Amino acid sequence: MSIVLHNGCLGSDEIVNDTEETQGRSERRDAAENRQRILDAALRLFEHNGVEQVSMNQIATEAKIGPGTLYRRYRNKSELCLDLMKENIIILFENIEAHLTQNRTAPASQRLKGVLILFIRFREKKSQLLTGVEESTTTNRFRSRTQSPLYVELHQLLVGLLDEMTVTGHTPPDSVFKADMLLMALSSDSYSFQKEERGYSSEKFLEQIWLTFNFQDV
Amino acid sequence: MSIVLHNGCLGSDEIVNDTEETQGRSERRDAAENRQRILDAALRLFEHNGVEQVSMNQIATEAKIGPGTLYRRYRNKSELCLDLMKENIIILFENIEAHLTQNRTAPASQRLKGVLILFIRFREKKSQLLTGVEESTTTNRFRSRTQSPLYVELHQLLVGLLDEMTVTGHTPPDSVFKADMLLMALSSDSYSFQKEERGYSSEKFLEQIWLTFNFQDV
DNA sequence: ATAATAAACGGAGACGTCTCCACTTGTCAA
């Protein structure tokens, strides 16, 4: 599972690229079959029990394969969820791309807001799976999050927009840093905490982000 | 293990309060002894192997007690780390209190900066243990982080300062939200990521936080 | 077809978290 970084503007189709890097050789027939079983089993279990509640073990059992086989394909649940979200990720990036070209002449802050809105919508749509993607059993949660191609891609995008927005005259705030903070603020953990514990709606949340990061009006 | 919220300004001594809520009855002798063994064992193992690498199992074995006994006292490693840091937490809050009264008349933004500096120093000093405190095996990492009394206390403090700093005339950014974001930005995950992956020094990190959140100069 | 071979498989097992509960032990009132 890998999302291929592309040169220049977003190429929605190339973003999610399965099979190992640059075609080693096509997938063996039995392997392909098993992968489908895994995906089916996972989806079934996720729907019945919720993503959080389902263990890799259960998935293996449901798919009637050994744990080793499951782990060979997906190092953890996070990777599996990512694979299950391929579709939606592609759509997200297509939407972003469309929005970005449509508003090509608008101020960067406006384009940024649009991107954030699209991302929040995306998050809402498949919140459980996305939380699954961002989760990680192993130590260094943030580290694994930031290594995910989804993160890298979005980060790059944000850096571009933030750079454009930099107010000339002030000390330039490092856009890389700012993008990291922004993505952290938009993470599952943060988002669901604000919604559930602090009682914010999506709109209020976004508004607060905007105020906190002190972006330009509208 | 509980940190008692206090009324009004910081009462450094009351912040860390052991034994269960408001004295149920004093700890049994054998229990007290075991707790000491646990603390000793944990410290020993942490020093030799690093906090991350040590499991609750190992601690129990090293302390020569059953796993059940260990878990009865500390629901997880995080709580154990918190107990191990009591001293340092008290000192942190004492320092903050001192700084706050010393600069009582200075602008809130300056006081805030001081608090952040003290916090970063605190983090540096016991980084491993603090990371341990913020870690959590269970689902909902952020949730458990935010429920920790250390979080609640700091959050309260920040809200106070941020409220003072609110520029009259702008849309008031919710200080509770801002404080959440700030604490998230200062979390172990974030801090160590910026230091190790992005190559920031403590000073640069703090500077970027300042710029990102767009606080007043100095 | 068939042999060679690399990929894929499965499950045992190491190690981890955490719970449950029958048993022991400290404490305190009588």
Added chain:
DNA sequence: TTGACAAGTGGAGACGTCTCCGTTTATTAT
């Protein structure tokens, strides 16, 4: 002192992640 009993204990065991490695299977060259 002693007995009642809450507090504390320990370890078996349920369940989870993840690895290792001997065996099976698909593919491809012959």
